[in-house]
Amino acid sequence: MQLSRGARWGLRVATGLVLAFLYAPIVVIAIYAFNDRRTQQWPLEGVSTQWFDKAFHNQGVRDALWTSVQAGLGATAIALVLGTLAAFAVARYDFFGRESVSFLVVLPIALPGIVTGMALNSTFTEVLGVDLTLFTVIVGHATFCIVVVYNNAVARLRRTSTSFEEASADLGAHSWQTFRHVTFPQLRSALVAGALLAFALSFDEVIVTTFTAGDGETLPIWILDNLSRPNNLPVVNVVGVVVILLSIIPVYIATRLTSDPVQSAAPGGGGDKVAAAPVP
Amino acid sequence: MVAYLGSLAVLFVAAFWQLDTFTGQIVHEYSFSNFQTLWENDVYRQIVLRTVGIAAAVTVTDAIIAFPIAFYMAKVASPRARAALAVAVLMPLWASYLVKVYAWRTILAEDGILNWLLDPFGISRPGKGVIATWLVFSYLWLPYMILPIYAGLERIPNSLVDASGDLGGRPGMTFRRVILPLAFPAVVAGSIFTFSLTLGDYITPQLVSSKQFIGNVVYANVGVANNLPLAAAFATVPVVVMVLYLLVARRLGAFEQL
Numbered sequence: 001m002q003l004s005r006g007a008r009w010g011l012r013v014a015t016g017l018v019l020a021f022l023y024a025p026i027v028v029i030a031i032y033a034f035n036d037r038r039t040q041q042w043p044l045e046g047v048s049t050q051w052f053d054k055a056f057h058n059q060g061v062r063d064a065l066w067t068s069v070q071a072g073l074g075a076t077a078i079a080l081v082l083g084t085l086a087a088f089a090v091a092r093y094d095f096f097g098r099e100s101v102s103f104l105v106v107l108p109i110a111l112p113g114i115v116t117g118m119a120l121n122s123t124f125t126e127v128l129g130v131d132l133t134l135f136t137v138i139v140g141h142a143t144f145c146i147v148v149v150y151n152n153a154v155a156r157l158r159r160t161s162t163s164f165e166e167a168s169a170d171l172g173a174h175s176w177q178t179f180r181h182v183t184f185p186q187l188r189s190a191l192v193a194g195a196l197l198a199f200a201l202s203f204d205e206v207i208v209t210t211f212t213a214g215d216g217e218t219l220p221i222w223i224l225d226n227l228s229r230p231n232n233l234p235v236v237n238v239v240g241v242v243v244i245l246l247s248i249i250p251v252y253i254a255t256r257l258t259s260d261p262v263q264s265a266a267p268g269g270g271g272d273k274v275a276a277a278p279v280p
Numbered sequence: 281m282v283a284y285l286g287s288l289a290v291l292f293v294a295a296f297w298q299l300d301t302f303t304g305q306i307v308h309e310y311s312f313s314n315f316q317t318l319w320e321n322d323v324y325r326q327i328v329l330r331t332v333g334i335a336a337a338v339t340v341t342d343a344i345i346a347f348p349i350a351f352y353m354a355k356v357a358s359p360r361a362r363a364a365l366a367v368a369v370l371m372p373l374w375a376s377y378l379v380k381v382y383a384w385r386t387i388l389a390e391d392g393i394l395n396w397l398l399d400p401f402g403i404s405r406p407g408k409g410v411i412a413t414w415l416v417f418s419y420l421w422l423p424y425m426i427l428p429i430y431a432g433l434e435r436i437p438n439s440l441v442d443a444s445g446d447l448g449g450r451p452g453m454t455f456r457r458v459i460l461p462l463a464f465p466a467v468v469a470g471s472i473f474t475f476s477l478t479l480g481d482y483i484t485p486q487l488v489s490s491k492q493f494i495g496n497v498v499y500a501n502v503g504v505a506n507n508l509p510l511a512a513a514f515a516t517v518p519v520v521v522m523v524l525y526l527l528v529a530r531r532l533g534a535f536e537q538l
Contacts, residue, residue: 003356003451011356014348015365021345022372022422025383028393032386041391111522112480114495115515118502126508204376206483211502220378227382227487240379251374255367 026244033237040233055238064222070134071209071218072202075141079198080191082142083149091157105150108143116143117211124212132214140212141205145198152194153187160186193257196250204247219243314513324497328517331494334410335478338417339471342425345418346470350426351459354433355441366430373423378483384416385487413489417478424473432466433459465533472529479518494518 003011032040036048055061083105090101108116120140124130164186168178206220213221223239226232318324353365372380387393436459444454482495494517501511 007451008356011348011352015352018345018349018422018426019365019368021419022369025380025387025419026372026375028387029379029383039391040386040389042393042396112476112495112515112518114480114482114498115519118498118508118511118515121502122508122512200374204374204378206378220376223378223382224483227385236382240376240382244375244379248371248375252367252371255370 029237029240029244032234033241035234035237038231038234040230051234051238055235055242058235060217060222061219061235061239064217064219067134067137067216068203068219071137071141072199074134074138075145075202076195076198078138078142079145079149080195083146083194083198084153084187084191086146087150087153087157091154092162105147108147113205113207114211116140117208120208121211132212134214134216136212136214137209137216137218140208141202144205144208145202148197148201149191149194152190152197156187156190189257193254196254196257200247200250200254204243314510317510318513318517324514327492327494327497330410330491331479331518332521334414334417334493335475337414338421338478339425339474341414341418342422342474343429343467343471345422346425346429347463347467350429350433353426353430354436355438366427369423369426369430377420380420381416381484381487384412384419388412388415388488409489410491413485413491413493416484416488417474417481420484421474421477424477425467425470428470428473429463429466432463432469436462468529468532472526475525476518476522479521 034047035044036046124136164182165178168182209218209221223236226236353362444458482499485493485496498511498514501507
Protein backbone atom coordinates (compact mmCIF):
# COMPACT_ATOMS: atom_id res chain seq x y z
CA MET A 1 0.00 0.00 0.00
CA GLN A 2 1.20 3.52 -0.84
CA LEU A 3 1.76 5.60 2.24
CA SER A 4 3.59 8.85 2.66
CA ARG A 5 6.91 8.77 4.51
CA GLY A 6 5.37 10.68 7.35
CA ALA A 7 2.53 8.20 7.77
CA ARG A 8 4.97 5.29 7.70
CA TRP A 9 7.09 6.83 10.41
CA GLY A 10 4.04 7.71 12.44
CA LEU A 11 2.88 4.09 12.34
CA ARG A 12 6.35 2.85 13.20
CA VAL A 13 6.55 5.13 16.25
CA ALA A 14 3.04 4.11 17.35
CA THR A 15 3.99 0.44 17.06
CA GLY A 16 7.12 1.02 19.12
CA LEU A 17 5.16 2.87 21.79
CA VAL A 18 2.52 0.16 22.06
CA LEU A 19 5.18 -2.54 22.40
CA ALA A 20 6.95 -0.47 25.05
CA PHE A 21 3.63 -0.10 26.89
CA LEU A 22 3.04 -3.87 26.71
CA TYR A 23 6.45 -4.78 28.08
CA ALA A 24 7.02 -1.93 30.55
CA PRO A 25 5.33 -3.51 33.62
CA ILE A 26 7.12 -6.81 33.01
CA VAL A 27 10.47 -5.04 32.81
CA VAL A 28 9.66 -3.04 35.94
CA ILE A 29 9.01 -6.18 37.97
CA ALA A 30 12.20 -7.75 36.66
CA ILE A 31 14.14 -4.68 37.81
CA TYR A 32 12.47 -4.68 41.23
CA ALA A 33 13.49 -8.31 41.69
CA PHE A 34 17.10 -7.10 41.96
CA ASN A 35 16.27 -4.42 44.53
CA ASP A 36 18.52 -4.71 47.59
CA ARG A 37 16.08 -2.99 49.95
CA ARG A 38 12.93 -4.35 51.46
CA THR A 39 10.92 -1.27 50.53
CA GLN A 40 9.47 -0.87 47.06
CA GLN A 41 10.87 2.55 46.29
CA TRP A 42 11.72 4.03 42.93
CA PRO A 43 14.48 4.71 41.95
CA LEU A 44 16.21 1.71 43.45
CA GLU A 45 19.04 2.44 45.85
CA GLY A 46 21.11 -0.66 45.21
CA VAL A 47 21.21 -3.89 43.31
CA SER A 48 21.51 -7.38 44.71
CA THR A 49 20.43 -10.95 44.06
CA GLN A 50 19.71 -11.74 47.70
CA TRP A 51 15.95 -12.10 47.16
CA PHE A 52 16.47 -14.82 44.59
CA ASP A 53 18.29 -16.77 47.27
CA LYS A 54 15.56 -16.05 49.85
CA ALA A 55 12.80 -17.05 47.42
CA PHE A 56 14.62 -20.27 46.55
CA HIS A 57 14.78 -21.28 50.20
CA ASN A 58 11.25 -20.14 51.08
CA GLN A 59 9.20 -23.19 52.08
CA GLY A 60 5.86 -21.54 51.21
CA VAL A 61 7.07 -20.74 47.72
CA ARG A 62 8.42 -24.26 47.23
CA ASP A 63 5.16 -25.88 48.36
CA ALA A 64 3.10 -23.56 46.18
CA LEU A 65 5.31 -24.20 43.17
CA TRP A 66 4.97 -27.96 43.63
CA THR A 67 1.17 -27.68 43.97
CA SER A 68 1.04 -25.56 40.80
CA VAL A 69 3.14 -28.04 38.86
CA GLN A 70 0.95 -30.94 40.01
CA ALA A 71 -2.25 -29.06 39.19
CA GLY A 72 -0.88 -28.04 35.80
CA LEU A 73 0.22 -31.55 34.89
CA GLY A 74 -3.05 -33.11 36.09
CA ALA A 75 -5.25 -30.61 34.26
CA THR A 76 -3.14 -30.92 31.12
CA ALA A 77 -3.42 -34.71 31.19
CA ILE A 78 -7.23 -34.60 31.51
CA ALA A 79 -7.44 -31.89 28.86
CA LEU A 80 -5.29 -33.88 26.45
CA VAL A 81 -7.48 -36.97 26.68
CA LEU A 82 -10.88 -35.24 26.63
CA GLY A 83 -9.85 -32.47 24.22
CA THR A 84 -8.47 -34.94 21.68
CA LEU A 85 -11.53 -37.18 21.94
CA ALA A 86 -13.89 -34.23 21.47
CA ALA A 87 -11.80 -33.00 18.53
CA PHE A 88 -11.99 -36.43 16.85
CA ALA A 89 -15.72 -36.63 17.39
CA VAL A 90 -16.33 -33.21 15.90
CA ALA A 91 -13.84 -33.38 13.03
CA ARG A 92 -14.31 -36.98 11.93
CA TYR A 93 -17.89 -37.99 12.69
CA ASP A 94 -21.28 -36.57 12.02
CA PHE A 95 -23.73 -36.84 14.88
CA PHE A 96 -26.67 -35.09 16.45
CA GLY A 97 -25.60 -32.00 18.36
CA ARG A 98 -22.17 -31.77 16.74
CA GLU A 99 -22.39 -28.01 16.36
CA SER A 100 -23.20 -27.55 20.03
CA VAL A 101 -20.10 -29.48 21.14
CA SER A 102 -17.72 -26.78 19.93
CA PHE A 103 -19.91 -24.20 21.67
CA LEU A 104 -19.99 -26.16 24.92
CA VAL A 105 -16.24 -26.71 24.97
CA VAL A 106 -15.69 -22.98 24.67
CA LEU A 107 -18.24 -21.98 27.30
CA PRO A 108 -15.94 -22.30 30.36
CA ILE A 109 -13.61 -19.64 29.00
CA ALA A 110 -16.22 -17.44 27.34
CA LEU A 111 -17.98 -16.92 30.67
CA PRO A 112 -16.31 -14.85 33.39
CA GLY A 113 -13.99 -16.94 35.57
CA ILE A 114 -15.94 -16.03 38.67
CA VAL A 115 -19.06 -17.68 37.23
CA THR A 116 -17.18 -20.89 36.43
CA GLY A 117 -15.54 -20.78 39.84
CA MET A 118 -18.79 -20.29 41.76
CA ALA A 119 -20.57 -22.94 39.72
CA LEU A 120 -17.86 -25.51 40.41
CA ASN A 121 -17.60 -24.50 44.05
CA SER A 122 -21.31 -24.92 44.74
CA THR A 123 -21.37 -28.21 42.86
CA PHE A 124 -18.42 -29.65 44.78
CA THR A 125 -19.52 -28.48 48.20
CA GLU A 126 -23.33 -28.36 48.06
CA VAL A 127 -24.27 -31.05 45.56
CA LEU A 128 -21.48 -33.64 45.53
CA GLY A 129 -20.32 -33.00 49.08
CA VAL A 130 -16.61 -33.53 48.37
CA ASP A 131 -13.79 -31.72 50.14
CA LEU A 132 -11.85 -29.11 48.22
CA THR A 133 -8.43 -30.59 47.50
CA LEU A 134 -5.81 -30.62 44.81
CA PHE A 135 -8.13 -32.93 42.88
CA THR A 136 -10.92 -30.32 42.71
CA VAL A 137 -8.37 -27.73 41.50
CA ILE A 138 -7.32 -30.13 38.73
CA VAL A 139 -10.94 -30.71 37.66
CA GLY A 140 -11.59 -26.95 37.74
CA HIS A 141 -8.54 -26.19 35.62
CA ALA A 142 -9.32 -29.02 33.20
CA THR A 143 -12.67 -27.40 32.29
CA PHE A 144 -10.93 -24.49 30.60
CA CYS A 145 -7.74 -26.35 29.54
CA ILE A 146 -9.79 -28.70 27.35
CA VAL A 147 -10.57 -25.91 24.91
CA VAL A 148 -6.97 -25.09 23.97
CA VAL A 149 -6.16 -28.75 23.28
CA TYR A 150 -9.46 -29.14 21.43
CA ASN A 151 -8.90 -26.05 19.27
CA ASN A 152 -5.38 -27.06 18.27
CA ALA A 153 -6.38 -30.66 17.56
CA VAL A 154 -9.52 -29.74 15.61
CA ALA A 155 -7.63 -27.23 13.45
CA ARG A 156 -5.00 -29.87 12.62
CA LEU A 157 -7.57 -32.62 11.94
CA ARG A 158 -9.46 -30.37 9.55
CA ARG A 159 -6.29 -29.72 7.60
CA THR A 160 -5.21 -33.35 7.32
CA SER A 161 -7.03 -35.60 4.93
CA THR A 162 -8.61 -38.89 5.93
CA SER A 163 -7.24 -40.68 2.87
CA PHE A 164 -4.08 -41.75 4.74
CA GLU A 165 -6.20 -43.39 7.38
CA GLU A 166 -8.31 -45.10 4.74
CA ALA A 167 -5.18 -46.30 2.94
CA SER A 168 -3.83 -47.67 6.20
CA ALA A 169 -7.07 -49.57 6.82
CA ASP A 170 -7.08 -50.88 3.24
CA LEU A 171 -3.57 -52.23 3.80
CA GLY A 172 -4.89 -54.28 6.70
CA ALA A 173 -4.05 -52.18 9.75
CA HIS A 174 -6.60 -52.34 12.54
CA SER A 175 -7.82 -49.10 14.01
CA TRP A 176 -5.31 -48.90 16.87
CA GLN A 177 -2.39 -49.42 14.46
CA THR A 178 -3.79 -46.75 12.16
CA PHE A 179 -4.07 -44.34 15.03
CA ARG A 180 -0.57 -45.10 16.32
CA HIS A 181 1.29 -45.02 13.03
CA VAL A 182 -0.77 -42.70 10.84
CA THR A 183 -3.09 -40.35 12.71
CA PHE A 184 -1.03 -39.67 15.82
CA PRO A 185 2.20 -38.60 14.03
CA GLN A 186 0.15 -36.06 12.08
CA LEU A 187 -1.41 -34.72 15.24
CA ARG A 188 1.64 -34.84 17.50
CA SER A 189 2.94 -31.28 17.21
CA ALA A 190 -0.58 -29.84 17.53
CA LEU A 191 -1.11 -31.86 20.71
CA VAL A 192 2.23 -30.79 22.18
CA ALA A 193 1.40 -27.16 21.42
CA GLY A 194 -2.07 -27.58 22.97
CA ALA A 195 -0.60 -29.24 26.05
CA LEU A 196 1.98 -26.49 26.55
CA LEU A 197 -0.71 -23.83 26.29
CA ALA A 198 -2.97 -25.75 28.66
CA PHE A 199 -0.15 -25.98 31.19
CA ALA A 200 0.59 -22.27 30.89
CA LEU A 201 -3.10 -21.48 31.33
CA SER A 202 -3.41 -23.64 34.43
CA PHE A 203 -0.13 -22.41 35.91
CA ASP A 204 -1.35 -18.82 35.82
CA GLU A 205 -4.98 -19.26 36.86
CA VAL A 206 -6.25 -17.40 39.92
CA ILE A 207 -10.01 -17.04 39.95
CA VAL A 208 -11.23 -20.61 39.45
CA THR A 209 -8.46 -21.75 41.80
CA THR A 210 -9.64 -19.56 44.67
CA PHE A 211 -13.03 -21.23 44.43
CA THR A 212 -11.84 -24.81 44.10
CA ALA A 213 -8.68 -24.95 46.24
CA GLY A 214 -8.64 -26.31 49.78
CA ASP A 215 -5.60 -25.78 51.98
CA GLY A 216 -2.95 -26.22 49.32
CA GLU A 217 -1.96 -22.98 47.65
CA THR A 218 -0.92 -22.71 44.03
CA LEU A 219 1.76 -20.18 43.14
CA PRO A 220 -0.63 -17.43 41.93
CA ILE A 221 -2.68 -17.82 45.11
CA TRP A 222 0.51 -17.55 47.15
CA ILE A 223 1.32 -14.30 45.34
CA LEU A 224 -2.19 -12.95 45.92
CA ASP A 225 -2.00 -13.77 49.63
CA ASN A 226 1.40 -12.15 50.05
CA LEU A 227 0.56 -8.91 48.25
CA SER A 228 -0.92 -7.63 51.48
CA ARG A 229 2.27 -8.40 53.42
CA PRO A 230 4.77 -5.61 52.65
CA ASN A 231 7.63 -7.60 54.17
CA ASN A 232 7.22 -10.37 51.62
CA LEU A 233 7.01 -8.14 48.54
CA PRO A 234 10.70 -8.55 47.56
CA VAL A 235 10.17 -12.31 47.42
CA VAL A 236 6.93 -11.75 45.47
CA ASN A 237 8.94 -9.78 42.86
CA VAL A 238 11.28 -12.71 42.36
CA VAL A 239 8.43 -15.23 42.24
CA GLY A 240 6.65 -12.98 39.73
CA VAL A 241 9.63 -13.01 37.39
CA VAL A 242 9.91 -16.80 37.68
CA VAL A 243 6.17 -17.27 37.04
CA ILE A 244 6.33 -15.06 33.95
CA LEU A 245 9.27 -17.01 32.58
CA LEU A 246 7.59 -20.34 33.34
CA SER A 247 4.40 -19.35 31.53
CA ILE A 248 6.01 -17.54 28.58
CA ILE A 249 8.57 -20.23 27.70
CA PRO A 250 6.01 -23.02 27.01
CA VAL A 251 3.92 -20.60 24.93
CA TYR A 252 6.96 -19.51 22.95
CA ILE A 253 7.79 -23.15 22.19
CA ALA A 254 4.14 -23.76 21.26
CA THR A 255 4.17 -20.91 18.73
CA ARG A 256 7.27 -22.47 17.13
CA LEU A 257 5.57 -25.86 16.83
CA THR A 258 2.63 -24.67 14.79
CA SER A 259 2.87 -23.00 11.43
CA ASP A 260 0.81 -19.98 12.39
CA PRO A 261 1.67 -18.55 15.81
CA VAL A 262 -1.37 -16.29 16.01
CA GLN A 263 -3.75 -19.11 15.18
CA SER A 264 -2.42 -21.52 17.77
CA ALA A 265 -2.01 -19.29 20.81
CA ALA A 266 -4.28 -16.37 20.00
CA PRO A 267 -7.44 -15.70 21.99
CA GLY A 268 -9.54 -17.70 19.55
CA GLY A 269 -7.35 -20.74 20.02
CA GLY A 270 -7.27 -22.79 16.85
CA GLY A 271 -8.58 -22.13 13.40
CA ASP A 272 -12.06 -22.65 14.72
CA LYS A 273 -14.45 -19.75 14.47
CA VAL A 274 -15.27 -19.49 18.12
CA ALA A 275 -15.10 -16.79 20.71
CA ALA A 276 -12.66 -17.90 23.32
CA ALA A 277 -10.15 -16.26 25.55
CA PRO A 278 -7.66 -17.53 28.09
CA VAL A 279 -9.06 -17.12 31.54
CA PRO A 280 -7.18 -14.46 33.35
CA MET B 281 -18.55 -31.43 30.31
CA VAL B 282 -21.66 -32.79 31.96
CA ALA B 283 -20.12 -31.85 35.30
CA TYR B 284 -19.54 -28.32 34.08
CA LEU B 285 -23.00 -27.81 32.64
CA GLY B 286 -24.51 -29.32 35.77
CA SER B 287 -22.54 -26.84 37.82
CA LEU B 288 -23.82 -23.95 35.76
CA ALA B 289 -27.38 -25.18 36.13
CA VAL B 290 -26.96 -25.41 39.90
CA LEU B 291 -25.69 -21.85 39.93
CA PHE B 292 -28.64 -20.45 38.02
CA VAL B 293 -31.10 -22.32 40.16
CA ALA B 294 -29.28 -20.96 43.19
CA ALA B 295 -29.96 -17.43 42.01
CA PHE B 296 -33.59 -18.00 42.92
CA TRP B 297 -32.94 -19.28 46.43
CA GLN B 298 -32.97 -17.10 49.52
CA LEU B 299 -30.74 -16.52 52.45
CA ASP B 300 -32.48 -16.74 55.81
CA THR B 301 -31.24 -13.60 57.54
CA PHE B 302 -31.71 -15.07 61.02
CA THR B 303 -29.96 -18.38 60.65
CA GLY B 304 -27.63 -17.63 57.75
CA GLN B 305 -28.84 -20.80 56.09
CA ILE B 306 -29.77 -21.05 52.45
CA VAL B 307 -33.48 -21.71 52.00
CA HIS B 308 -34.35 -23.64 48.87
CA GLU B 309 -37.47 -21.69 47.97
CA TYR B 310 -37.79 -20.13 44.59
CA SER B 311 -38.49 -16.45 44.10
CA PHE B 312 -37.27 -13.38 42.31
CA SER B 313 -36.41 -11.50 45.46
CA ASN B 314 -32.66 -11.53 44.80
CA PHE B 315 -33.19 -9.91 41.44
CA GLN B 316 -35.54 -7.44 43.06
CA THR B 317 -32.83 -6.51 45.56
CA LEU B 318 -30.44 -5.91 42.69
CA TRP B 319 -32.86 -3.72 40.84
CA GLU B 320 -34.07 -1.62 43.74
CA ASN B 321 -30.83 -1.12 45.64
CA ASP B 322 -29.13 2.11 44.54
CA VAL B 323 -25.65 0.94 45.47
CA TYR B 324 -25.96 -2.22 43.39
CA ARG B 325 -27.37 -0.35 40.43
CA GLN B 326 -24.49 2.09 40.60
CA ILE B 327 -21.98 -0.77 40.67
CA VAL B 328 -23.54 -2.34 37.59
CA LEU B 329 -23.44 0.99 35.75
CA ARG B 330 -19.84 1.64 36.84
CA THR B 331 -18.72 -1.80 35.67
CA VAL B 332 -20.45 -1.59 32.31
CA GLY B 333 -19.17 1.98 31.89
CA ILE B 334 -15.58 1.04 32.54
CA ALA B 335 -15.90 -1.99 30.25
CA ALA B 336 -17.08 0.33 27.47
CA ALA B 337 -14.31 2.87 28.17
CA VAL B 338 -11.66 0.14 28.14
CA THR B 339 -13.03 -1.21 24.86
CA VAL B 340 -12.91 2.19 23.13
CA THR B 341 -9.42 2.94 24.48
CA ASP B 342 -8.06 -0.40 23.33
CA ALA B 343 -9.59 -0.04 19.88
CA ILE B 344 -7.90 3.36 19.44
CA ILE B 345 -4.51 2.15 20.70
CA ALA B 346 -4.67 -1.15 18.81
CA PHE B 347 -5.54 0.16 15.37
CA PRO B 348 -2.21 1.79 14.41
CA ILE B 349 -0.05 -1.16 15.48
CA ALA B 350 -2.41 -3.67 13.87
CA PHE B 351 -2.37 -1.60 10.69
CA TYR B 352 1.42 -1.43 10.72
CA MET B 353 1.66 -5.20 11.22
CA ALA B 354 -0.85 -6.06 8.51
CA LYS B 355 -0.05 -3.56 5.77
CA VAL B 356 3.37 -1.99 6.27
CA ALA B 357 5.73 -4.48 7.96
CA SER B 358 7.65 -7.09 5.97
CA PRO B 359 6.41 -10.70 6.37
CA ARG B 360 9.26 -11.54 8.73
CA ALA B 361 8.74 -8.46 10.88
CA ARG B 362 5.03 -9.26 10.86
CA ALA B 363 5.53 -12.72 12.36
CA ALA B 364 7.96 -11.35 14.94
CA LEU B 365 5.54 -8.57 15.91
CA ALA B 366 2.67 -11.06 16.24
CA VAL B 367 4.69 -13.13 18.69
CA ALA B 368 5.82 -9.97 20.49
CA VAL B 369 2.18 -8.92 21.01
CA LEU B 370 1.17 -12.43 22.02
CA MET B 371 3.83 -13.01 24.70
CA PRO B 372 2.66 -10.40 27.25
CA LEU B 373 -0.83 -11.87 26.92
CA TRP B 374 0.46 -15.12 28.38
CA ALA B 375 2.68 -13.56 31.02
CA SER B 376 1.08 -14.07 34.39
CA TYR B 377 -2.02 -11.92 34.76
CA LEU B 378 -1.55 -11.49 38.47
CA VAL B 379 2.06 -10.39 38.16
CA LYS B 380 1.09 -7.80 35.56
CA VAL B 381 -1.57 -6.33 37.83
CA TYR B 382 0.88 -6.38 40.72
CA ALA B 383 3.44 -4.60 38.53
CA TRP B 384 0.93 -1.84 37.86
CA ARG B 385 0.17 -1.60 41.54
CA THR B 386 3.87 -1.05 42.15
CA ILE B 387 4.11 1.51 39.35
CA LEU B 388 1.06 3.41 40.60
CA ALA B 389 2.14 3.29 44.25
CA GLU B 390 2.91 6.40 46.29
CA ASP B 391 6.68 6.05 45.83
CA GLY B 392 6.38 4.24 42.48
CA ILE B 393 7.70 5.06 39.04
CA LEU B 394 4.71 7.03 37.79
CA ASN B 395 4.91 9.57 40.58
CA TRP B 396 8.65 9.83 40.05
CA LEU B 397 8.09 10.47 36.32
CA LEU B 398 5.24 12.91 36.82
CA ASP B 399 6.71 14.77 39.75
CA PRO B 400 8.85 17.21 37.66
CA PHE B 401 5.68 18.23 35.83
CA GLY B 402 3.81 18.83 39.03
CA ILE B 403 1.12 16.25 38.23
CA SER B 404 0.07 13.62 40.70
CA ARG B 405 -0.58 9.98 39.84
CA PRO B 406 -4.13 8.74 39.32
CA GLY B 407 -3.87 6.83 42.60
CA LYS B 408 -6.23 4.07 43.52
CA GLY B 409 -9.49 4.64 41.78
CA VAL B 410 -11.57 4.36 38.67
CA ILE B 411 -8.85 5.88 36.46
CA ALA B 412 -6.23 3.39 37.69
CA THR B 413 -8.69 0.56 37.05
CA TRP B 414 -9.36 1.85 33.56
CA LEU B 415 -5.62 2.12 32.84
CA VAL B 416 -4.79 -1.36 34.10
CA PHE B 417 -7.73 -3.01 32.34
CA SER B 418 -6.82 -1.25 29.09
CA TYR B 419 -3.27 -2.55 29.49
CA LEU B 420 -4.32 -6.10 30.32
CA TRP B 421 -6.71 -6.66 27.43
CA LEU B 422 -4.87 -4.71 24.74
CA PRO B 423 -3.41 -7.78 22.95
CA TYR B 424 -6.94 -9.23 22.71
CA MET B 425 -7.86 -6.19 20.62
CA ILE B 426 -4.65 -5.99 18.55
CA LEU B 427 -4.71 -9.58 17.30
CA PRO B 428 -8.26 -9.71 15.85
CA ILE B 429 -7.84 -6.27 14.20
CA TYR B 430 -4.51 -7.41 12.74
CA ALA B 431 -6.12 -10.57 11.37
CA GLY B 432 -9.05 -8.57 9.98
CA LEU B 433 -6.82 -5.98 8.28
CA GLU B 434 -4.65 -8.71 6.82
CA ARG B 435 -7.71 -10.13 5.09
CA ILE B 436 -8.43 -6.87 3.25
CA PRO B 437 -6.93 -7.35 -0.22
CA ASN B 438 -4.30 -4.76 -1.12
CA SER B 439 -5.91 -4.46 -4.53
CA LEU B 440 -8.99 -2.84 -2.96
CA VAL B 441 -6.85 -0.23 -1.27
CA ASP B 442 -4.88 0.38 -4.47
CA ALA B 443 -8.09 0.64 -6.50
CA SER B 444 -9.36 3.34 -4.18
CA GLY B 445 -6.09 5.22 -4.67
CA ASP B 446 -6.24 4.80 -8.45
CA LEU B 447 -9.76 6.20 -8.49
CA GLY B 448 -8.46 9.34 -6.85
CA GLY B 449 -9.20 8.61 -3.20
CA ARG B 450 -6.65 10.32 -1.00
CA PRO B 451 -5.18 8.23 1.85
CA GLY B 452 -7.53 9.76 4.42
CA MET B 453 -10.53 9.03 2.26
CA THR B 454 -9.37 5.49 1.45
CA PHE B 455 -8.96 4.90 5.15
CA ARG B 456 -12.42 6.19 6.04
CA ARG B 457 -14.39 4.74 3.13
CA VAL B 458 -12.58 1.45 2.44
CA ILE B 459 -10.43 0.23 5.31
CA LEU B 460 -12.51 1.28 8.29
CA PRO B 461 -15.81 -0.29 7.14
CA LEU B 462 -14.04 -3.53 6.22
CA ALA B 463 -12.12 -3.67 9.48
CA PHE B 464 -15.05 -2.76 11.71
CA PRO B 465 -16.27 -6.34 12.32
CA ALA B 466 -12.75 -7.23 13.49
CA VAL B 467 -12.86 -4.36 15.97
CA VAL B 468 -16.18 -5.68 17.26
CA ALA B 469 -14.64 -9.16 17.52
CA GLY B 470 -11.83 -7.75 19.64
CA SER B 471 -14.30 -5.77 21.73
CA ILE B 472 -16.01 -9.01 22.78
CA PHE B 473 -12.88 -9.93 24.72
CA THR B 474 -12.13 -6.50 26.18
CA PHE B 475 -15.75 -6.07 27.23
CA SER B 476 -16.41 -9.49 28.73
CA LEU B 477 -13.07 -9.77 30.50
CA THR B 478 -13.61 -6.40 32.19
CA LEU B 479 -17.14 -7.33 33.27
CA GLY B 480 -16.09 -10.46 35.13
CA ASP B 481 -12.85 -9.39 36.76
CA TYR B 482 -12.64 -8.75 40.48
CA ILE B 483 -8.93 -9.03 41.18
CA THR B 484 -7.77 -5.93 39.33
CA PRO B 485 -10.28 -3.62 41.05
CA GLN B 486 -9.35 -5.20 44.36
CA LEU B 487 -5.65 -4.50 43.82
CA VAL B 488 -5.61 -1.07 42.18
CA SER B 489 -8.89 0.52 43.22
CA SER B 490 -11.02 1.06 46.25
CA LYS B 491 -14.24 1.13 44.23
CA GLN B 492 -16.53 -1.86 43.93
CA PHE B 493 -17.27 -3.65 40.67
CA ILE B 494 -19.69 -6.47 39.85
CA GLY B 495 -17.02 -9.11 40.40
CA ASN B 496 -16.16 -7.75 43.85
CA VAL B 497 -19.77 -7.90 44.99
CA VAL B 498 -20.14 -11.45 43.73
CA TYR B 499 -16.90 -12.47 45.41
CA ALA B 500 -17.80 -10.78 48.69
CA ASN B 501 -21.17 -12.50 48.74
CA VAL B 502 -19.72 -15.93 48.13
CA GLY B 503 -16.67 -15.68 50.34
CA VAL B 504 -17.51 -13.36 53.21
CA ALA B 505 -21.27 -12.99 53.47
CA ASN B 506 -21.87 -16.57 52.36
CA ASN B 507 -24.93 -15.41 50.47
CA LEU B 508 -24.64 -17.69 47.47
CA PRO B 509 -28.11 -16.90 46.10
CA LEU B 510 -27.49 -13.16 45.89
CA ALA B 511 -24.03 -13.75 44.43
CA ALA B 512 -25.52 -16.05 41.82
CA ALA B 513 -28.16 -13.49 40.95
CA PHE B 514 -25.51 -10.80 40.62
CA ALA B 515 -23.35 -13.11 38.50
CA THR B 516 -26.17 -13.45 36.00
CA VAL B 517 -25.88 -9.72 35.26
CA PRO B 518 -22.58 -9.92 33.32
CA VAL B 519 -23.77 -13.12 31.65
CA VAL B 520 -26.96 -11.42 30.43
CA VAL B 521 -25.04 -8.32 29.33
CA MET B 522 -22.60 -10.55 27.42
CA VAL B 523 -25.36 -12.53 25.72
CA LEU B 524 -26.94 -9.28 24.51
CA TYR B 525 -23.53 -8.02 23.42
CA LEU B 526 -22.82 -11.24 21.51
CA LEU B 527 -26.18 -11.02 19.73
CA VAL B 528 -25.35 -7.49 18.56
CA ALA B 529 -21.81 -8.55 17.63
CA ARG B 530 -23.15 -11.39 15.53
CA ARG B 531 -25.36 -9.00 13.59
CA LEU B 532 -22.32 -6.83 12.91
CA GLY B 533 -20.50 -9.83 11.43
CA ALA B 534 -17.94 -10.14 14.21
CA PHE B 535 -18.15 -13.94 14.44
CA GLU B 536 -16.61 -14.42 11.01
CA GLN B 537 -13.61 -12.47 12.29
CA LEU B 538 -12.77 -14.69 15.23
